[in-house]
Amino acid sequence: MSQFELQDELNHPRTQTPQFTQMVEQGLSRRRFLGASAALGAVAFFTIAPLSQSIAAVLAPAAGPLLGFKAVPVSTADTVVVPDGYQVERLISWGDPLFTDVADFSNQVQNNTVANQQRQFGDNNDGMSLFSVDENTAILAVNNEYTNYELMFAHQGKKMTAADVRYAQAAHGVSVLTLVKQAQGWRFAKDGQFNRRIDANTPMRISGPAQGHALLQTKADPKGEMALGTFNNCANGMTPWGTYLTCEENFNGYFGSDAAVKLSPAFARYGIAAEDAGYSWYKFDPRFDLAQEPNEANRFGWVVEIDPHSPQAIPVKRTALGRFKHENAELVIAADGHVVVYLGDDERGEHIYRFVSRNTYNPTDQAANRDLLDDGDLFVAKFNEDGSGEWLSLVYGENGLTAENGFHSQAEVLIHARLAATQVGATTMDRPEWVAVHPHEPMVFCTLTNNKNRGLKDNQPVGGPNPRAENHYGHIVRWRPTAGQHSAKGFQWDLFLIAGNPSVHGATPYAGSSNITAENMFNSPDGIGFDQAGRLWIQSDGNYSNQGDFAGQGNNQMLCADPKTGEVRRFLTGPVACEITGLAFTADQKTLFIGVQHPGEELEPSHFPLGGDSVPRSSVMVITRTDGGIIGT
Ligand code: FEO
Ligand code: CA
Ligand code: CA
Numbered sequence: 360m361s362q363f364e365l366q367d368e369l370n371h372p373r374t375q376t377p378q379f380t381q382m383v384e385q386g387l388s389r390r391r392f393l394g395a396s397a398a399l400g401a402v403a404f405f406t407i408a409p410l411s412q413s414i415a416a417v418l419a420p421a422a423g424p425l426l427g428f429k430a431v432p433v434s435t436a437d438t439v440v441v442p443d444g445y446q447v448e449r450l451i452s453w454g455d456p457l458f459t460d461v462a463d464f465s466n467q468v469q470n471n472t473v474a475n476q477q478r479q480f481g482d483n484n485d486g487m488s489l490f491s492v493d494e495n496t497a498i499l500a501v502n503n504e505y506t507n508y509e510l511m512f513a514h515q516g517k518k519m520t521a522a523d524v525r526y527a528q529a530a531h532g533v534s535v536l537t538l539v540k541q542a543q544g545w546r547f548a549k550d551g552q553f554n555r556r557i558d559a560n561t562p563m564r565i566s567g568p569a570q571g572h573a574l575l576q577t578k579a580d581p582k583g584e585m586a587l588g589t590f591n592n593c594a595n596g597m598t599p600w601g602t603y604l605t606c607e608e609n610f611n612g613y614f615g616s617d618a619a620v621k622l623s624p625a626f627a628r629y630g631i632a633a634e635d636a637g638y639s640w641y642k643f644d645p646r647f648d649l650a651q652e653p654n655e656a657n658r659f660g661w662v663v664e665i666d667p668h669s670p671q672a673i674p675v676k677r678t679a680l681g682r683f684k685h686e687n688a689e690l691v692i693a694a695d696g697h698v699v700v701y702l703g704d705d706e707r708g709e710h711i712y713r714f715v716s717r718n719t720y721n722p723t724d725q726a727a728n729r730d731l732l733d734d735g736d737l738f739v740a741k742f743n744e745d746g747s748g749e750w751l752s753l754v755y756g757e758n759g760l761t762a763e764n765g766f767h768s769q770a771e772v773l774i775h776a777r778l779a780a781t782q783v784g785a786t787t788m789d790r791p792e793w794v795a796v797h798p799h800e801p802m803v804f805c806t807l808t809n810n811k812n813r814g815l816k817d818n819q820p821v822g823g824p825n826p827r828a829e830n831h832y833g834h835i836v837r838w839r840p841t842a843g844q845h846s847a848k849g850f851q852w853d854l855f856l857i858a859g860n861p862s863v864h865g866a867t868p869y870a871g872s873s874n875i876t877a878e879n880m881f882n883s884p885d886g887i888g889f890d891q892a893g894r895l896w897i898q899s900d901g902n903y904s905n906q907g908d909f910a911g912q913g914n915n916q917m918l919c920a921d922p923k924t925g926e927v928r929r930f931l932t933g934p935v936a937c938e939i940t941g942l943a944f945t946a947d948q949k950t951l952f953i954g955v956q957h958p959g960e961e962l963e964p965s966h967f968p969l970g971g972d973s974v975p976r977s978s979v980m981v982i983t984r985t986d987g988g989i990i991g992t
Contacts, residue, residue, distance in 0.1 A: 425894055425921040426928050427992040430878065433913030434932035435905055437965050439955065441931050445984055449968050450499075450952065451536065451547045452978040453482045457554040468974045469513045473522060476529040478556055482506045483977045484534070484954045486595030486687055486886070488603050489943040490667055495540040498553045499943065499952060500603040500667045501979060502592035506530050507960050508637070510974055521643040528559035528640070531590040533605050535667045544983055545950050555670040559588035562673060563663060567733040569678035572770040574657045579646065586658040586676060587646070594687030594793055594886065594940075596662075596700065599720065600728040603665045605674075606685035608705060610659035612636035618650035625775050629684075630706075631656050657774055662688050662702070664732060677732040680714050681753070681776035689794040692720045693845035694801075698731050701803060703791030707810045708819045709777065710785040711740040711794070713750055715846045737773065739785040742824040748838060748850045751783040758783040787818050789825045789833065795887045795895065797922060801843035804855060804895060804922075806884040809833040824852060827868050831908055832858040832882045833901070834872075837922075856920070856927060858882050862911050869908070874925040881916055881929070882909055886940045891948055894991045895920040897927070898953075900938035915939050917953060919991055930991075931982070934975075936963035941979070948989045951982040 428442040441447045454464045454471060461478045464471045471479075481503025490498040506527045508516025537551020548554075565575060565584050575583035593608035611630040620633050626649075633649060641647035646655045660682040666672040680688065686703035693699045696719030702712040716735040721727040738750035751758060755769040759782050766772050772779045789810035796803050807825065814821040814828030821828045824836045834857040841847040859871025860880055871880065883901025890896065897918045902909045915938045917931040933939045933955050941954030959965030959975030966973045968980075984990065 425892065425923070425991075426919055426926060428919075428928070428930060430928045431930065431932055433905075433911060433916070433929070435913050435935070436932075437934045437958070437967055439931060439933055439967075439980055441982055444986065445982060445990075447931075448544070448981045448983075450538075450545075450979040450981045451480050451534075452968060452976040453480055453484070453503075453530070454976065455480045455547075456549060457534065457536070457556060459549050468511060468976070471526065473525045473529055476526050477558060480534050480536075481532055481556065481558070482511070482530040483956050484979055485593050485940050485956060486606070487941040487943050487952060487954060487979065488595055488597040489538075489945060489952065490597070490601060490603070491946050492553075492668075497538040497540075497545070497945065498667045499536045499538050499547075499979070500595070500597075500605075500665065501534045501536065501941065501954070502595055502605050503530060503532055503534055504593055504608070504956070505591055506638075507957055509962055510959065516637065516639070519639040519642065524638075524640050524643040527638065528588070528590070528644075529556075530558075531592070532556065532558035532561065532588065533592060533603075533665060535603075535665075535670070545945065545952075545981060553667060553670060555667075557589065557665065557674060559590040561588050563587075563589065564673050564675045565658065565661075565678065566675045566730070567678035567680075567773075569682075569770040569773045572768070572774065574654055574771070574774050577646070577652050577654050577658070579652075583654075589663050589674065589676075590659070592663075593685065593705070596688030596690050598664070598690055598698075598728070598732075599692065599722070600725040600731075601666070601668060603667050604688040604690070604700075605663045605665060606688055606702075607659050607661055607663065608684045608686060610684070611656065613638050613640045613659075614647050614649055614656045615641040616649040616651075617642070618648070620649045620653075622649070625778060626656070628775075628777050629656070629660065657682070660684065662700075662732075678770070678773050679733055679735055679737065681712055681737045682774050683709065683712070683776050686791065687793045689796055689803075691796045691845055695844060695846055696720055697846045698728075698735070699845040700732070701794035701796070701805070703794055703805060704777070705790050705792050705808070707790055707812045708787040708816065709791065710780045711788060711791045711805055712776070712780070713738045713740070737776065739776075739780040739783065741784060742786045742836075742852055744823050746851055746853060748852050750848055750850075751780075751785060753779045753783065786823065787825075789813055789830050792885045792900075793887045795889050796845075798889050798891055798893055800839075800893075801845060802837060802839050802922070803845075803850075804835055804837045804887060806887050806897070807834050807836060808883045808885050808900065824854065826854070826857070831902070832860065832869065832871060833884050834858060835884055835887070835897070855922070856884075856925065858884060860908060860910070860912065863908060872925075874927055877911065879918060879927045879929050880912055881918060882912055885938065886942060888942050890944055890991060892989075892991070893922060895922050896930070896942055898939040898942065900940060900956075903936060917942075934958045934967035935965035936960050936975075937965070937967070937977075944990065948991075949983060949987060951990045953980050953982060954978075955980060 535555040596604035683704040698716035789807035838852040861870040885900035886898035958967035
């Protein structure tokens with residue numbers, strides 16, 4: 360009996376109806392394809408079942424069913440579909456002005472100017488957080504991850520100019536929006552007091568253990584303390600002291616060089632290469648030219664903390680949280696008062712990390728919490744086949760993080776966190792995306808969106824928390840920290856769901872776990888988050904071809920799951936070629952904001968959201984119930 364089960368047995372009565380245990384068991388038993396790995400897999404599955412049972416036991420039954428809406432069918436329509444009794448409206452779209460003195464480019468996106476874009480809503484909205492100000496005022500901080508040149512420019516990116524690059528840079532970053540509650544619901548307020556754009560050229564402070572390190576010094580910033588901008592801001596987090604966390608993901612693609620450059624092994628691990636990945640920034644902006652500024656790329660790949668209540672506040676890059684391709688930053692105050700931040704690194708075969716603050720959270724003095732994210736320890740997850748796991752510390756001088764292995768300081772461990780993770784023996788995962796912590800139980804969920812390389816690369820064996828070779832559908836792993844303490848060294852894990860296509864694959868592992876059916880199937884779970892009642896909302900960023908392996912799955916979508924029973928129900932479908940990403944609820948849980956990102960990418964036929972012959976535009980949507988009730992019930 361594992362430590363987890365023992366602890367659980369002592370504190371909670373055992374449920375007599377472990378429905379979800381059976382579901383996962385059945386789903387996992389479909390994995391006949393494992394061949395040589397089958398024995399290992401069987402061990403993992405055998406131990407998963409009792410763990411699921413105990414997880415189900417700790418989740419107290421809700422007063423009624425947790426999921427109360429009628430599922431929507433799959434869709435290939437160019438619109439957002441919500442359940443009966445719900446309504447969806449547009450809050451804001453790429454290019455909408457934040458201020459009244461800025462042109463509304465409406466359908467003229469290809470003629471937009473740099474000066475306008477700097478004060479308009481950015482492109483490709485992704486993660487977002489809502490901050491309550493008062494009953495009728497709130498702030499929505501929204502990431503603007505990247506751009507689609509095929510939609511942004513008449514030349515579709517083939518004839519970039521310096522002005523085009525500056526326009527694209529202005530469309531990246533973060534938009535801070537003032538929201539006001541009107542008779543018809545929550546609306547964006549142009550000229551609102553909190554409105555702000557942060558883009559790829561906004562000055563920001565570098566803080567924490569890597570501040571000032573030689574690897575962060577550039578010609579423009581010889582001290583290595585002030586960076587310009589943030590970009591490829593994927594997902595997000597928020598702190599109880601009222602700040603927003605924005606996470607830099609695929610920063611590597613913006614750097615390059617036409618000159619001969621010698622690239623370090625660390626650059627290779629982060630995918631930083633001389634070739635143009637398509638953005639062409641380095642051709643017109645010397646700080647992105649690896650030959651001219653060899654350290655500029657080290658100043659990206661961080662989590663940035665922003666105070667959305669103070670439009671003049673300088674954003675801060677928190678280096679203690681490590682440098683990798685960050686997905687989100689899920690922050691929770693552990694029972695012992697330490698601030699814990701769970702972090703995914705979204706690339707095939709990369710890892711899941713955890714930060715634990717040195718000092719504890721002070722609920723009565725928010726100013727005292729301001730720099731908690733500068734001081735603490737970073738860990739990386741090791742998942743064992745038997746359902747146990749541990750957090751391996753990334754501390755200079757320990758676990759082989761020494762000079763003989765290329766690490767000369769804690770700053771270097773953080774700047775090269777991926778290399779450090781490999782050195783200490785972290786588990787390679789199937790693209791860790793968002794992490795979400797249950798609001799009432801010490802339980803953590805992480806989406807592993809897909810991994811076509813699993814089983815084909817030596818460092819990515821099939822087994823443990825990554826049970827399928829050539830995993831095209833993705834899955835969700837969950838864990839419970841030892842003794843319910845998020846700062847604890849160990850944890851117990853299992854799989855919450857395995858996505859698949861039971862219509863195409865029958866009883867193979869690619870059908871998915873048994874809580875996946877022809878009625879609720881999807882692929883590539885990405886954004887996840889809990890509402891206050893403990894519903895797990897799941898957003899997909901997957902293959903929307905609706906063909907072959909993905910036949911019958913339609914456009915990307917949003918689902919809702921009951922963590923206790925394992926039931927998954929489709930809540931929403933998105934327009935053509937979008938992903939659904941980003942979610943935020945108002946405090947009363949009666950309004951849900953979600954993001955529709957890159958509709959019509961790669962010139963797929965979309966005119967979302969305005970219809971007609973309009974250019975498709977990423978948008979934030981507002982969802983409410985027609986009877987004004989709580990979302991999801
Ligand atoms: Fe920006 Fe991993 O999605
Ligand atoms: Ca994502
Ligand atoms: Ca994604």
